[in-house]
Amino acid sequence: MDQMQLAGDLKGELMVFAQSPRFGRAITDVIVGAFPDGVVDDEAIFSAALESFVYTGRLPHGDNILELFAERFSGADRALLLSWRDYVQGTFEIKEPYGADGVVAFNHVDELTYRIRSNMGAEGVERLTPGVVLVGGIVPVGGDWMMSGASMAFPAQDADKVCPEYGNCRCATRRRSSATPTSSHMLANSRPSSGTPSSTCMEAT
Known part of the structure; x- marks a missing residue:
């Protein structure tokens, strides 16, 4: 599989993982912070806020969603995922x-x-x-x-x-x-x- 196609597949799996009930409260807080009036009316800002938190943000106990997801993988796939902290x-x-x-x-x-x-x-x-x-x-x-x-x-x-x-x-x-x-x-x-x-x-x- 082409590396770009692989990256796209991993990205899709990551976002499903990030929006699981396990992280529901943290994700909600991020979205509320991006839209303080309570109306999500800009898809680009919603995406930017969500992805920034998934890639670089920290949960209350210090964990990072991307890093937790990467633990499921090894080798080149894990290295690719962890590079997304950049x-x-x-x-x-x-x-x-x-x-x-x-x-x-x-x-x-x-x-x-x-x-x-x-x-x-x-x-x-x-x-x-x-x-x-x-x-x-x-x-x-x-x-x-x-x-x-x-x-x-x-x-x-x-x-x-x-x-x-x-x-x-x-x-x-x-x-x-x-x-x-x-x-x-x-x-x-x-x-x-x-x-x-x-x-x-x-x-x-």
Whole structure:
């Protein structure tokens, strides 16, 4: 099985494990913290809050859900799962295609460049053309990164509004990991637009 497909399968199993009754109270507290008014009205924020806690958060007794799940595995599968503690959330400006199922993208939160792939294949990146801004999370898979959870894709003409609005979002993390550092820069080809930026919600496993 391709490593990206394997990662997608493991991710699905992890999220089923995380949303089991065993962790119900902790997960509820996380979601309430992300939506203090009690209305879950943003799928991307819901996904970011949930996944950030699963990958990096701690339960009351100090355990981590990802680490508990990884105990069920051994060898390469366990190592892959534990590498997801380097989960990154950000505002990614798409630069160019990367193979049939990926893109090269610059993260305006940590100012690093990532090779991001989708476990859904070419279908998962067909809307991610150069200039599009992707707001979401990624996890390492081998030398690349896999899209994780719900993401929001904004057209290039709205990029100048998206970066100030989401670059310091409440769920954003700043991680260096193994990505390639680049110099800081603003979106080069963005142009002003009026009104609220339009977006497309994208699902990843």
